[in-house]
Amino acid sequence: MGERGERREERGERREERGERREERGEGMGEREERLFETKVGRCRGVDRVFASTVFGAMCLIWAYRVRNIPTVGSSGRLAWLSVMLSEFAFGLYWIITQSVRWRISFQIPFKHNLLQRYDEENLPAVDIFVCTADPILEPPCMVINTVLSAMAYNYPPNKLSVYLSDDGGSELTFYALLRASIFSKHWLPFCRRFNVEPMSPEAFFASQINSTTTEYAQQCLFIKKLYEEMKSEIESSVGKGKVPENVRSEHRGFKEWNGKTTKQDHQAIVEMIMDGRDRNAIDEDGLQLPTLVYLAREKRPNYPHHFKAGAINALIRVSSEISNAPFILNLDCDMYPNNANTIQETLCFFLDKTKGHDIAYVQFPQSFSNITKNDHYANSYLVINKFELAGISGYGVSLFCGTGCFHRRESLLGAYLRGYKAKWEIKPKINDNRSIDELNQALKSLVTCTYEEGTQWGKEMGLVYGISVEDIATGLAISCRGWKSIYYNPERKAFLGIAPTTLDVACLQHKRWSQGMFQVFFSKYCPFIYGHGKINLGVQMGYCNYLFWAPMSLPTLCYVIVLPICLLHGIPLFPQLSSIWLLPFAYAFLSTYGYSFCEYLSCGSTAKGWWNLQRIKLIHRTTSYFFGFIDTMTKQLGLSQTNFLITDKVATEDIQKRYEQEIFHFGGFSIMLTILATVALLNLFGLIGGIKRTLMDLKFNSSHLMVQISLSLLVVMINLPVYEALFIRSDKGSIPSSIMIKSIILASLACCLAPFIY
Numbered sequence: 001m002g003e004r005g006e007r008r009e010e011r012g013e014r015r016e017e018r019g020e021r022r023e024e025r026g027e028g029m030g031e032r033e034e035r036l037f038e039t040k041v042g043r044c045r046g047v048d049r050v051f052a053s054t055v056f057g058a059m060c061l062i063w064a065y066r067v068r069n070i071p072t073v074g075s076s077g078r079l080a081w082l083s084v085m086l087s088e089f090a091f092g093l094y095w096i097i098t099q100s101v102r103w104r105i106s107f108q109i110p111f112k113h114n115l116l117q118r119y120d121e122e123n124l125p126a127v128d129i130f131v132c133t134a135d136p137i138l139e140p141p142c143m144v145i146n147t148v149l150s151a152m153a154y155n156y157p158p159n160k161l162s163v164y165l166s167d168d169g170g171s172e173l174t175f176y177a178l179l180r181a182s183i184f185s186k187h188w189l190p191f192c193r194r195f196n197v198e199p200m201s202p203e204a205f206f207a208s209q210i211n212s213t214t215t216e217y218a219q220q221c222l223f224i225k226k227l228y229e230e231m232k233s234e235i236e237s238s239v240g241k242g243k244v245p246e247n248v249r250s251e252h253r254g255f256k257e258w259n260g261k262t263t264k265q266d267h268q269a270i271v272e273m274i275m276d277g278r279d280r281n282a283i284d285e286d287g288l289q290l291p292t293l294v295y296l297a298r299e300k301r302p303n304y305p306h307h308f309k310a311g312a313i314n315a316l317i318r319v320s321s322e323i324s325n326a327p328f329i330l331n332l333d334c335d336m337y338p339n340n341a342n343t344i345q346e347t348l349c350f351f352l353d354k355t356k357g358h359d360i361a362y363v364q365f366p367q368s369f370s371n372i373t374k375n376d377h378y379a380n381s382y383l384v385i386n387k388f389e390l391a392g393i394s395g396y397g398v399s400l401f402c403g404t405g406c407f408h409r410r411e412s413l414l415g416a417y418l419r420g421y422k423a424k425w426e427i428k429p430k431i432n433d434n435r436s437i438d439e440l441n442q443a444l445k446s447l448v449t450c451t452y453e454e455g456t457q458w459g460k461e462m463g464l465v466y467g468i469s470v471e472d473i474a475t476g477l478a479i480s481c482r483g484w485k486s487i488y489y490n491p492e493r494k495a496f497l498g499i500a501p502t503t504l505d506v507a508c509l510q511h512k513r514w515s516q517g518m519f520q521v522f523f524s525k526y527c528p529f530i531y532g533h534g535k536i537n538l539g540v541q542m543g544y545c546n547y548l549f550w551a552p553m554s555l556p557t558l559c560y561v562i563v564l565p566i567c568l569l570h571g572i573p574l575f576p577q578l579s580s581i582w583l584l585p586f587a588y589a590f591l592s593t594y595g596y597s598f599c600e601y602l603s604c605g606s607t608a609k610g611w612w613n614l615q616r617i618k619l620i621h622r623t624t625s626y627f628f629g630f631i632d633t634m635t636k637q638l639g640l641s642q643t644n645f646l647i648t649d650k651v652a653t654e655d656i657q658k659r660y661e662q663e664i665f666h667f668g669g670f671s672i673m674l675t676i677l678a679t680v681a682l683l684n685l686f687g688l689i690g691g692i693k694r695t696l697m698d699l700k701f702n703s704s705h706l707m708v709q710i711s712l713s714l715l716v717v718m719i720n721l722p723v724y725e726a727l728f729i730r731s732d733k734g735s736i737p738s739s740i741m742i743k744s745i746i747l748a749s750l751a752c753c754l755a756p757f758i759y
């Protein structure tokens, strides 16, 4: 651990102790009322630690067994043994890393009432909300405006709220949708206010609406629903046609920005203040002010890098600083709609706390999704990560920045260091009211040209970090290393809900980008062990590596699921026989870690089948997405390819949606990932059949030597049942194409036949 980090922590602990003592002396009560949040330590820490030590012991025994029993040079199976040994080393080391996030689990509890007592509406700080979208097809404008409308409908003074939409798709369809949303908001916001509507996303709200209770409410509900449906169908029909109707174009001067030549990759900067919060005419049907609403499409030219989402957020930071310049910024992906009307107040409890608030850079909420099925067959819900792992890292006073659902202190995003610095939030908008709207627009556009950032610190010391496809992780790390604290807050009612992938290939592409980006962080200047040395706790450094090592951990997994069945087929034992005492550490390590993971999962309130599904997806990602992520990182390190960002598809055809809801895997497609997936599944099936045959036929061979391999292959086969089904039984669009089936049969057979030459 970095010495400085340690010392700082000691100091922190001492400060806490002092606080406790003061409380004992009877000054506690007043202080408690003053406090705006509290940190609670997770229970069972002691039990957890004892358990972890026993697993560690078992692992050491396994390593010892492997090293002591390496086959001599020239004997069969030496290479296999060595590769399995290395894999087990890797598994063990990775397991140690995963413990770092379970060592100090802690939870945050904000005291909203204390905040509301201390601050009335007048005194509350302004908040800017950034929404990013990048493609009107993959991210339908209707979905985008639902997020925007929910953000506008927060239970927060509208004059303190500004919503900025960055459209990297540069699409007039999205602009049109936003324009329509601004009109609809004049009805929607008062409606939300009157009836405390939650969720504030009209789409989600009307979908969950069954029968109303009061007649007044019912009438209004019906009226608003009709307005919403009208707006939705108009937007969808324009999207269907691919253009905005001529009569609408003439209604707003903003449309002049689009001409025949405008494309996603090539257009001038477009900034439109759709609603200006200071404008007396921007009022809703109750005569109350509306939040400021701004549309932004930064300039894009083919020969200039735009740095994807990081570039978009940085442009938003600059534009918003000229308009509202709020001290706090909420970042949202366009599918992540706010689901709790009071989230802003809860978050401010952390930032505005008198003693601990000033050094908090950001407050991250977990990523949750609205479309999770009962047994979550693509393991989209990240239950354990959200409930335990991120809370575990937050025990060190640091949270990961996950890109969306995160409130930032503006200064922390601008590269400020915390050292000797007292963060303040009484920042005023820079806006010069004397400027005409045209002058202001001109000034704003000049901030988001392609060349604006040349020769500046943007993307390096300022704003979100460039060049890494998980800009969020790298940026969070950089901020923490500048001395800031951060909070991970996982409230009972989900604060934000997004859309999770509904097909396997979309899920795999997303995980490939993540694993690639995170491993890239490890090699970049932001490597937690080097960049973070002496600045963040060792536990945090290791905590990050839980995720940064997703990609390289694909190698030992691949080795295990390929070498084991091949050896089984050829009768080469790799594990102790059943009667050996050395089997115990293997059995204990395996059963206890999986047992623990099972309990952990169930304690998140999900089903046993969900856990089983999670194990399958983990295997799939580790053998495909992470493996390709690994290769991608390597080619990038060698300078052979560049950072990319493939947007996650957020629409599903009816066919796909139906299969998703029935929890049937949608493999579909012809990717090389599917070939690997199918080959691994077949290889284990061959191994299992061969192994069982051997055991039955050749009892003298002391086949109990193979029992462990048989059991492991059996598990892999069981977990792959949906793959065999998709290969041989199913024939719908979600099944695996026959060309891939043939390829994988050939590959698996080749691997089996060629193996003896290699070993």
Ligand SMILES: O=c1ccn([C@@H]2O[C@H](COP(=O)(O)OP(=O)(O)O[C@H]3O[C@H](CO)[C@@H](O)[C@H](O)[C@H]3O)[C@@H](O)[C@H]2O)c(=O)[nH]1
Pocket (backbone or CB within 6 Å): 132, 133, 134, 135, 139, 166, 168, 307, 308, 309, 312, 332, 333, 334, 335, 402, 403, 404, 469, 470, 471, 472, 510, 513, 514, 517, 645, 646, 647, 648, 649
């Ligand atoms: O050039 C781009 C590409 C993407 N986006 C936006 O970035 C967001 C996230 O993209 P998405 O395709 O949904 O990726 P996910 O994998 O779901 O995103 C997760 O992972 C990303 C890092 O890989 C983070 O940036 C995201 O916040 C986090 O939700 C979306 O709103 C996009 O519109 C842009 O604004 N510009």
Ligand SMILES: [Mn+2]
Pocket (backbone or CB within 6 Å): 333, 335, 498, 648
């Ligand atoms: Mn997303």
